[in-house]
Amino acid sequence: RFSLLFMSPVKGGGMEIIMKKSRRLCLLFLSVVFVSALCVGCAKAADNAPYTQEPGSGQSGAAGSMSDTEGSSNGEGIVEVESTVTESGRSESQKQTGTAENEAPAQKASTEAESAKQETSVQEDKSDMGTMQSEQEQQSSGSDSTPGTGSTPYSQHGKLSVNGTTLTDEHGAVFQLQGVSTHGIGWFPQYVNEDTFAELESWGANAVRLAMYTAEGGYCEGGDADKDKLKKLIDTGVQAATKLGMYVIIDWHVLNDHDPWTYADEAEKFFAEMSEKYKDYGNVIYEICNEPNSGPDWGSVKSYAEKIIPVIRENAPDAVIIVGTPTWSQDVDKAAADPITGYDNIMYALHFYADTHRDYLRDRMKKAIDSGLPVIVSEFGICDASGNGGNNYDEGNKWIEAMDDYNISYFIWNLSNKSETCALISSGCGKLSGFEDEELSDSGRWYKEVLIKQREDK
Numbered sequence: 001r002f003s004l005l006f007m008s009p010v011k012g013g014g015m016e017i018i019m020k021k022s023r024r025l026c027l028l029f030l031s032v033v034f035v036s037a038l039c040v041g042c043a044k045a046a047d048n049a050p051y052t053q054e055p056g057s058g059q060s061g062a063a064g065s066m067s068d069t070e071g072s073s074n075g076e077g078i079v080e081v082e083s084t085v086t087e088s089g090r091s092e093s094q095k096q097t098g099t100a101e102n103e104a105p106a107q108k109a110s111t112e113a114e115s116a117k118q119e120t121s122v123q124e125d126k127s128d129m130g131t132m133q134s135e136q137e138q139q140s141s142g143s144d145s146t147p148g149t150g151s152t153p154y155s156q157h158g159k160l161s162v163n164g165t166t167l168t169d170e171h172g173a174v175f176q177l178q179g180v181s182t183h184g185i186g187w188f189p190q191y192v193n194e195d196t197f198a199e200l201e202s203w204g205a206n207a208v209r210l211a212m213y214t215a216e217g218g219y220c221e222g223g224d225a226d227k228d229k230l231k232k233l234i235d236t237g238v239q240a241a242t243k244l245g246m247y248v249i250i251d252w253h254v255l256n257d258h259d260p261w262t263y264a265d266e267a268e269k270f271f272a273e274m275s276e277k278y279k280d281y282g283n284v285i286y287e288i289c290n291e292p293n294s295g296p297d298w299g300s301v302k303s304y305a306e307k308i309i310p311v312i313r314e315n316a317p318d319a320v321i322i323v324g325t326p327t328w329s330q331d332v333d334k335a336a337a338d339p340i341t342g343y344d345n346i347m348y349a350l351h352f353y354a355d356t357h358r359d360y361l362r363d364r365m366k367k368a369i370d371s372g373l374p375v376i377v378s379e380f381g382i383c384d385a386s387g388n389g390g391n392n393y394d395e396g397n398k399w400i401e402a403m404d405d406y407n408i409s410y411f412i413w414n415l416s417n418k419s420e421t422c423a424l425i426s427s428g429c430g431k432l433s434g435f436e437d438e439e440l441s442d443s444g445r446w447y448k449e450v451l452i453k454q455r456e457d458k
């Protein structure tokens with residue numbers, strides 16, 4: 001038998017050499033098995049670690065961010081994407097344009113490698129998060145909450161309100177927010193800091209959006225300690241933006257939980273707490289559901305909004321509140337036909353990814369505004385709706401032009417170095433500020449130019 005062979009080498013004979021060789025081979029084999037087992041173990045641990053794993057296993061919200069008809073109306077490669085289960089429990093297959101999904105295996109491998117890389121940096125970052133945040137807390141507790149001093153966006157424009165279909169500043173002049181959305185703050189906490197925001201401000205951004213996922217290991221799936229960490233991160237972000245005199249959106253990032261009603265009670269508690277904490281911060285804006293999708297209609301989203309808005313209004317009687325719309329925040333037409341009444345300073349979200357969402361969605365946006373709906377683009381990208389594929393600069397520029405024409409505020413997705421087209425920082429760059437142009441991604445460079453040009457034109 002194999003083990004016996006090991007124990008009884010014939011001394012000095014050819015057999016001994018064979019035995020030595022087999023022993024070496026065996027040792028090699030065992031080491032390979034051991035190392036592989038270790039790797040699998042690590043990967044499993046990473047998968048299970050809340051707040052360290054990037055979201056995105058499975059279909060992202062974006063994978064379904066368009067309807068069948070939208071997919072086929074686009075003359076590009078159409079890829080079938082396994083999709084979400086509808087309210088009735090029926091599994092739908094939706095079509096996604098672009099080639100990103102075609103390259104799934106290669107891409108998946110690189111995404112996994114990226115996740116492992118990111119995880120380390122997130123964990124490293126988390127270790128000093130405690131210190132960072134307690135400093136922030138000391139600064140914020142009892143400190144004056146007047147955002148920015150000197151010539152900052154807030155010092156010039158003050159508290160914003162919604163007038164007709166647009167935002168206006170405290171002097172009554174039309175005002176446009178031009179900002180950047182973080183990735184999920186739980187996964188990329190390192191970018192929630194004053195230096196990074198200052199860099200965005202130096203390009204011409206006047207606002208940031210703090211995206212806090214509710215599902216995918218996000219706020220509603222963690223325990224109290226995880227919730228506290230995320231709330232501290234929000235505070236870090238709000239304080240940093242406030243110091244710089246930038247506007248800041250607190251975004252309840254509903255995505256793979258589909259329906260804002262899934263965690264409506266949690267949302268109610270969260271917004272009660274946030275609006276109480278930031279009631280004196282004229283620069284804070286509340287976004288109560290990023291992208292309802294795969295089920296809830298406008299009636300249902302509207303009734304969710306009617307549950308949350310009064311909770312915020314109790315503490316922040318005139319803060320701007322953004323309400324997401326069904327179909328990944330694309331159905332502004334439905335909201336325009338039946339807007340929320342009885343409250344001021346409400347805006348409705350329209351999100352687009354320029355390579356997927358083209359004329360038909362721009363037309364829908366314009367029509368909604370023409371019919372009196374205040375629309376805000378609290379998230380957009382210039383690649384396809386999966387956050388990958390190539391950038392479509394032509395369509396991106398058409399969107400910017402349309403939004404500028406209508407004085408619509410916008411926030412690009414996302415402030416991270418994740419290996420995906422829509423990340424603004426190149427995946428090889430670990431810096432948090434002082435980015436050279438080549439350390440930005442293509443969309444990062446494009447957006448920086450958009451902002452710089454806007455600033456020059458003003």
Ligand code: IDC
Binds near residue numbers: 057
């Ligand atoms: C994407 C992220 C990606 C993540 C995925 C799932 O870029 O890293 O894996 O979410 O969590 C949206 C969503 C936004 C999506 C983005 C691109 O609001 O969370 O981010 N997108 O898919 N709507 C349309 C596109």
